[in-house]
Amino acid sequence: MVRTSEPSARFDRELLKGNTATVVLAILSEGPLHGYQIAKEMRRRSDDALRLGQGVLYPILHRLEDRGLVVGEWEQSTGTPSRKRYSITKAGLTQLGAKRTEWAAFSQAMAKVLDGEGGGR
Amino acid sequence: MSVDRDELDVTAYLNEVCWAMGGSFAEQQAVRDELRAHLREAARDLVMGGMTARDALARALDELGAARDLGHAMRVSRGTRPLRRPLVQPAGAVLLHSEHARNLPGARLAVALAAVAATPAAVALAFVWPG
Numbered sequence A: 001m002v003r004t005s006e007p008s009a010r011f012d013r014e015l016l017k018g019n020t021a022t023v024v025l026a027i028l029s030e031g032p033l034h035g036y037q038i039a040k041e042m043r044r045r046s047d048d049a050l051r052l053g054q055g056v057l058y059p060i061l062h063r064l065e066d067r068g069l070v071v072g073e074w075e076q077s078t079g080t081p082s083r084k085r086y087s088i089t090k091a092g093l094t095q096l097g098a099k100r101t102e103w104a105a106f107s108q109a110m111a112k113v114l115d116g117e118g119g120g121r
Numbered sequence B: 001m002s003v004d005r006d007e008l009d010v011t012a013y014l015n016e017v018c019w020a021m022g023g024s025f026a027e028q029q030a031v032r033d034e035l036r037a038h039l040r041e042a043a044r045d046l047v048m049g050g051m052t053a054r055d056a057l058a059r060a061l062d063e064l065g066a067a068r069d070l071g072h073a074m075r076v077s078r079g080t081r082p083l084r085r086p087l088v089q090p091a092g093a094v095l096l097h098s099e100h101a102r103n104l105p106g107a108r109l110a111v112a113l114a115a116v117a118a119t120p121a122a123v124a125l126a127f128v129w130p131g
Helices: A013-028 A035-045 A054-066 A090-114 B003-021 B025-048 B053-064 B067-078 B091-097 B106-128
Strands: A070-077 A080-088
Touching: A013 A035, A013 A054, A013 A070, A013 A080, A013 A090, A035 A054, A035 A080, A035 B025, A054 A070, A054 B025, A054 B053, A054 B067, A080 A090, A080 B025, B003 B025, B003 B053, B003 B067, B025 B053
Parallel strands: none
Antiparallel strands: A070 A080
16 A cells, blocks of 8 residues: 655665654654644655555554554544544654664664675675 | 535545444544545645645545555554454345245245344354454
């Protein structure tokens, strides 16, 4: 269900899918948003490179909610149907911190390998 | 294209999502409300970008992805039970209640009675079958 626009055609689908939860946590760490706003923000921040089939977002949000990493609250307003707004929890922030550290170490290691910086031979 | 036609499209899409997702009525209603709000916002943005209302809704539905895939992904993420259609429809009951029932040949009557007898067990089996 992950769709990619032209700039992201080089990204492996599984790479995107496997990291979407972290991207969602990172976006929510800056403030509560609705599902559609999260999808828009993901595209905007990545210059349209991280373009998901937007439906893929909801199973991820619900899983994060089940794990207590985000919390969803229904907003009731007069005249318009209710919408669900998600916020990151303290546990979510902790998880995001761990993922950021892990990602930095992983990308650094990959860069070394791919750029041939081993110097071993 | 009328608003009613658009509403039918959205309802059909949400029905398929919920069918694939399973779960309780309350869980399904929450997903319906959330996705309906998403579609409304997405379509509104596309209309503001110059699309017709009809095209905007079609694009918004397309961008959400295939309903069955989305419902299945929801089921996996929420751990809900799948819905199953009964294996045997209670056609026998309909046959027996028709005014022509008394004229049924013996074999057809036996099949009808067997269908009536098997329906509750088949329905029960459909709901407990591991999925």
